[in-house]
Amino acid sequence: MSVTIKDVAQRAGVSISTVSRVINNSKPVSNEIRQRVLQIIEETGYTPNPVARSLVMKKSQLIGVIVPDISNFFIGEILNGIEEIGKMYTYDILLCNTYGDLEQELRYLKLLKGKQVEGIVLMTWDLQDKLIDYLTDCEVPVVLINRNTSRLDVPSVSIDNFQASYDMTTYLIQNGHKEIALIRNSLDSNTFCMDQYNGYKKALEENGIEINENLVQFGNFKLDKAYEIVKEWIHSDKLPTAIFATSDTMAIGAINCLLDHGFQVPNDVSVTGFHDTKMASFYRPTLTTIRQPLYDMGAVAIRMIIKIINKMEVNEKVVILPHELVERKSSGPAYL
Amino acid sequence: MSVTIKDVAQRAGVSISTVSRVINNSKPVSNEIRQRVLQIIEETGYTPNPVARSLVMKKSQLIGVIVPDISNFFIGEILNGIEEIGKMYTYDILLCNTYGDLEQELRYLKLLKGKQVEGIVLMTWDLQDKLIDYLTDCEVPVVLINRNTSRLDVPSVSIDNFQASYDMTTYLIQNGHKEIALIRNSLDSNTFCMDQYNGYKKALEENGIEINENLVQFGNFKLDKAYEIVKEWIHSDKLPTAIFATSDTMAIGAINCLLDHGFQVPNDVSVTGFHDTKMASFYRPTLTTIRQPLYDMGAVAIRMIIKIINKMEVNEKVVILPHELVERKSSGPAYL
DNA sequence: TTGAAAGCGCTAACAT
DNA sequence: ATGTTAGCGCTTTCAA
Numbered sequence: 010m011s012v013t014i015k016d017v018a019q020r021a022g023v024s025i026s027t028v029s030r031v032i033n034n035s036k037p038v039s040n041e042i043r044q045r046v047l048q049i050i051e052e053t054g055y056t057p058n059p060v061a062r063s064l065v066m067k068k069s070q071l072i073g074v075i076v077p078d079i080s081n082f083f084i085g086e087i088l089n090g091i092e093e094i095g096k097m098y099t100y101d102i103l104l105c106n107t108y109g110d111l112e113q114e115l116r117y118l119k120l121l122k123g124k125q126v127e128g129i130v131l132m133t134w135d136l137q138d139k140l141i142d143y144l145t146d147c148e149v150p151v152v153l154i155n156r157n158t159s160r161l162d163v164p165s166v167s168i169d170n171f172q173a174s175y176d177m178t179t180y181l182i183q184n185g186h187k188e189i190a191l192i193r194n195s196l197d198s199n200t201f202c203m204d205q206y207n208g209y210k211k212a213l214e215e216n217g218i219e220i221n222e223n224l225v226q227f228g229n230f231k232l233d234k235a236y237e238i239v240k241e242w243i244h245s246d247k248l249p250t251a252i253f254a255t256s257d258t259m260a261i262g263a264i265n266c267l268l269d270h271g272f273q274v275p276n277d278v279s280v281t282g283f284h285d286t287k288m289a290s291f292y293r294p295t296l297t298t299i300r301q302p303l304y305d306m307g308a309v310a311i312r313m314i315i316k317i318i319n320k321m322e323v324n325e326k327v328v329i330l331p332h333e334l335v336e337r338k339s340s341g342p343a344y345l
Numbered sequence: 346m347s348v349t350i351k352d353v354a355q356r357a358g359v360s361i362s363t364v365s366r367v368i369n370n371s372k373p374v375s376n377e378i379r380q381r382v383l384q385i386i387e388e389t390g391y392t393p394n395p396v397a398r399s400l401v402m403k404k405s406q407l408i409g410v411i412v413p414d415i416s417n418f419f420i421g422e423i424l425n426g427i428e429e430i431g432k433m434y435t436y437d438i439l440l441c442n443t444y445g446d447l448e449q450e451l452r453y454l455k456l457l458k459g460k461q462v463e464g465i466v467l468m469t470w471d472l473q474d475k476l477i478d479y480l481t482d483c484e485v486p487v488v489l490i491n492r493n494t495s496r497l498d499v500p501s502v503s504i505d506n507f508q509a510s511y512d513m514t515t516y517l518i519q520n521g522h523k524e525i526a527l528i529r530n531s532l533d534s535n536t537f538c539m540d541q542y543n544g545y546k547k548a549l550e551e552n553g554i555e556i557n558e559n560l561v562q563f564g565n566f567k568l569d570k571a572y573e574i575v576k577e578w579i580h581s582d583k584l585p586t587a588i589f590a591t592s593d594t595m596a597i598g599a600i601n602c603l604l605d606h607g608f609q610v611p612n613d614v615s616v617t618g619f620h621d622t623k624m625a626s627f628y629r630p631t632l633t634t635i636r637q638p639l640y641d642m643g644a645v646a647i648r649m650i651i652k653i654i655n656k657m658e659v660n661e662k663v664v665i666l667p668h669e670l671v672e673r674k675s676s677g678p679a680y681l
Numbered sequence: 682t683t684g685a686a687a688g689c690g691c692t693a694a695c696a697t
Numbered sequence: 698a699t700g701t702t703a704g705c706g707c708t709t710t711c712a713a
Contacts, residue, residue: 029692030699035692060399064396106428112543143550148347293600351707361707363684394705396710399689399707
């Protein structure tokens, strides 16, 4: 049996409320008594039971984090930010992995509420309508990372995906590319994927390049899928001079396929990614990509949730963090 | 205010004990009443408050997981296993990131105990004595992943690092290599790093190859460190024909350095890794490495903790999972 | 089969 | 400044 507030009170010859006061510094306690209590606490190694505390205060000091894949490079770095800043404010992280499955997401959302978490940070590949419906009347505050939707007044943190995509496409155009493929993700209009597509489109339009829908494919964040897409282009002899994949993993899939088929990157084809995960600099050729402040995204999200929990003022509910085009070795001038 | 057991009891016209009985199936309840209660629960959307339950049952259904780096490829995959199997047994994961810092590890160990977790899964780069001391009289059950020590009777799950290292070294020898470098990690004799070194040594000895201590360096799991080590060999003209790095990340660091200096892999130098993270097959050349069943290691560890928590019999406290040498494109015959 | 009541460890009125 | 007491929402004896 571990030692309780009662034991401490008894041994110190005071009431439990006094002990409570000294551990919480909630009300004045005479110095003499405070010292005695502190001493006993020290001696016994007493630590307050947070479960009991949660029960009465209705505060669990727990924040739920729902992610689609812990082992994803991109997500891992965000989690670092969430975890570190959370701990800094004495919140703990309850981690849930959904594999991107909507049913799981819904299940965990309920489960976390049941667990009395005070807030939830939600990441999902695909912000589906059913999820939005649920979020709409969810009493627990939720912050989305890298998703937002006009359908919903939920706080979120992300980068300007439209602009980033526009920047990357423009960069490729400036390098002389005219056939620029896009390997994008979900069709889901609630997410940034659409923004990315629109940024791509705008850059092409501004430069008088017509969109070739055959060069716009859905990769679903998967390396293998991107590989297959490129293979298909190669086999049908429709290989573009540049491929812009909206994740580093897909970009690597694309490059691997090109390499395996005897093409050179960037000499034959330029390939660019998105995210700037560690992979982007580990891999050879190093990847030209869009740097997202991953750690910061996690940090900002959790900070926002904590502010909301504590009813502090939140200046902007939709936070846009800066991005940056990082030019490395996987892209270059178009072969003319 | 959310609905409590009291509300349900009232609306069903029964006592709270009866409600408790139906939700827990703990004692017989007449069918009629059971139905009525179930109905009310359905109507009200009542879910039991796990915090209150924890308080009386002294079971939090929480398992603490302490890791040195969430965003590490290796760890992410293990976490997937921990999370999924944990959830399967209705346990939740409280995640703590230490950046490998001993003080943090100690801090979190205490914090988790305070949070009433029922068990802890601990991963650390370096199993230091101070940590072992602490674990020795820690009332909460702990399972180590990929570490164990004779100093301590703590359950653990890992692979046979000695054998794996022996296998890899032998493989390289069989490919005609005689100058085989080892990029290893900590000196810490409590961890597998020593086993790896010993496996390497034994393979060399068995084949009558003398150890060249200059070719045994400490990389500390870091890509950059491995890069520097190889650079040093190149500059001092002591490049071996094979490099065995005890992590994929370090192997990639080594290859990157070789590539950057105009060497070919595996034509000039063979490089092999350890872990078989996703990186190993993403990267080009694909890495010859030791496959560890990462997901399974997490799964087994959490299963073990749950068994211990529930006082079930645990057959073996030190679980050794099978490994496998995966031959890919980063290694080949020695240049003769 | 059901209900009343005690108590898990704590906080926060309220009373002194 | 300190103590008494009533809960927080639940499980679990004990009695009926």
